[in-house]
Amino acid sequence: MLVHEIMTTPVVTVPRTWTIKQAVRLLYEKDITAAPVVDENGRMVGIVSEMDLLRGEYGANPRAFLRPEAPPTSRPPALVEEVMTPHVRTVAEDADTMEVVELMITTGVKSVPVVHDGELVGIVSRRDLMGLLAHGDERIREDVLAALRDCAETASFGAAVRDGVVELYGPGDERSARIAELVARTVPGVVDVVFPEGTVS
Incomplete structure (x- = not known):
């Protein structure tokens, strides 16, 4: 499955000149955990997360406001551009979904902007990926079979699904099997597609 499908x-974006309080309110109202930050021309210049905003609002110690402290030597951050992450990891819209999964696992990020020719076209969050997993295997199987029946060359294939992995079986040559695999991968919730040994002649 490709990134543009999920x-x-x-995309909800935040102007870099917004105050931290404005950004907090936007993320809360939209129920999102992060948003790309854009400049005056709409070009992405960073990304800001709930944690970035909380650090900006409350400081490194979230309980620091509970007790008197010495006056700070410099003013606390007030604008989004002061707390955002400027170096953003992105993916292309035609990248495989597993590339996003690997990126999230290795870097710990929760949201990944999607770009096309350098332009921001979407964003993938952990919630989007969880939505894929929420599809039950039986629902996925029904959707795969329906998609296979729409193509004459793949209508004879059957399918079994376990934990999002689709196993295709039935009569067919290498070409029809390849088409069946491509069709199955377009179905939301499909993690991988495999063939039992001896299926393809």
């Missing part, structure tokens, strides 16, 4: 679009 990404959220249009």
Whole structure:
């Protein structure tokens, strides 16, 4: 499955000149955990998360406001551009979904912007990926079979699904099997597609 099939679009963005309080309110109202930050021309210049905003609002110690402290030597951050992450990891809209999963696992990020020719076109969050997993295997199987029946070359294939992995079986040559695999991968919730040994002649 490709990124553009699961990404959220249009993207909620935050102007870099907004105050931290404005950004907090937007993320809360939209029920999102992060948003790309854009400049005056709409070009992405960073990303800001709930944690970035909380650090900006409360400081490194979230309980620091509970007790008197010495006056700070410099003013606390007030604008989004002061707390955002400027170096953003992105993926292309035609990338495989597993590339996003690997990126989230290795970097710990919760949201990944999607770009096309350098332009922001979407965003993928952990919630989007969880939505894929929420599809039950039986629902996925029904959707795969329906998709296979729409193509004459793949209508004879059957399918079994376990934990999102689709096993295709039935009569067919290498070409029809390849088409069946491509069709099955377009179905939301499909993690991988495999063939039992001896299925393809």
